[in-house]
Amino acid sequence: MTRKSGVALWRQIADQIRQAIGAGTLGADGRLPTEMALSERFGVNRHTLRSAIAALVQEGVLRAEQGRGTFVESRQKLSYPISARTRFSTGLREQTRERRSILLADAVEAAGSRVAEALGLAPEAPVIRLETLSEADGRPVSRATSWFDAERFPGFAQIYAETGSITLGFQHFGIEDYFRKSTLVSARHADTADLADLRLSAGAIVLVARAINIDTAGVPVQYAETRFVADRVELSVSTEA
């Protein structure tokens, strides 16, 4: 616990508890130690610890019952596979009951330098941008921004809005299969807009995956920047020959 670091003690403790629950080192039996025990373990006042618990209750990680104790509401981390055939829906099929993706917004715009380079287009070429939110079992998992060549895929947004599936969108344009070429993974604090969409509290961490998908001919068809909730998802990379 670091004091006067710009991060309140209660928030540092909330982060540690959330992480320990994910790692299974705390509340593995579904029940948290008492407030007294935890406040002693962290070396803080009971009220400070209560602030941490309150934040986690707000997030839906814990549930507190007067007179009984504090309980773990959701534990398991999802493992999102990254491979040549990465798909949102199939990747989480066995770990979740229900998955869905929602189109938040779409636009046609001129490609920025990063997007143009990733898609192999001329700078300022027209591209379709999709803002999407993916949920699993009713809880937000990731928030993505995707770009597509507007000349090759006119009306992609419309089709995606109806089907909720990138794969089906591509099929409409005669692309039966596509592959993940490369993925850059970084991490940062969620920005204000993502905090709201992903229903997180300030200071939450997102894993950022910047990915390029290609068709069977090796031509880039999609560039996407996906922000995963770091507390709910880990990325699984398989590099076996």
Added chain:
Amino acid sequence: MTRKSGVALWRQIADQIRQAIGAGTLGADGRLPTEMALSERFGVNRHTLRSAIAALVQEGVLRAEQGRGTFVESRQKLSYPISARTRFSTGLREQTRERRSILLADAVEAAGSRVAEALGLAPEAPVIRLETLSEADGRPVSRATSWFDAERFPGFAQIYAETGSITLGFQHFGIEDYFRKSTLVSARHADTADLADLRLSAGAIVLVARAINIDTAGVPVQYAETRFVADRVELSVSTEA
């Protein structure tokens, strides 16, 4: 900017500036806007903004000169490749002038459940644990904890301490080549010990890679949990067929 969120405004601003510098959207010319301009942009008092800058100066990201302005000290993010042949030294060779790894501590202990499973050993089997720190161009890049089968690799720590290389350590035991089997990537706030080793300030984010390396016969030889400084490194995953 979120107030009373448990994260001080100056720290939120420091995080944003650090990130904007990494993305090239701020200080691309090596020079930061004035304190007045920045405090207006973020909608805070100049003193609050100064706290953010002071933190970044402390981290070595910025350099402030009285009467002249504030300047960017280090910008470029390192791109750490994750593939079947992941090696620390070779992976960063073209992006850095100088790289080194330091052995901080080592021990022989009984394998925990996660380690035993990863290495394919019996629970409580004896394993060697290495605590290492990797630097590039004099700045800490990652902090790793590695485990090896103590029966197969007796004295591995000693050899690593002398050579600073995992690859050379394996060669000593007749392993000419080894491969990355799988990598699990997650992100979290750095814990207190890592903050000190990696010379970070509180609230810093680390990318956590949990990796299994195998020999040419497919037998696991190393399990490692590496914490990368998220502001200085991104992971590059290539999944092309």
Added chain:
DNA sequence: TTCGTTTGTATAGAACAATAGACAAATAAA
């Protein structure tokens, strides 16, 4: 019921964060 345990609420003081205004010190340009 009675008792011990546990979470919930209230109040007050000390430490830290954020705002405000004023001025000093260094730099660069007129």
Added chain:
DNA sequence: TTTATTTGTCTATTGTTCTATACAAACGAA
């Protein structure tokens, strides 16, 4: 040299966070 610009220091005030103590309310077991 003079002036404008920019970072550095100081003091004061207000709001948030943390600590300390006390007691209420709900639960479960004796």
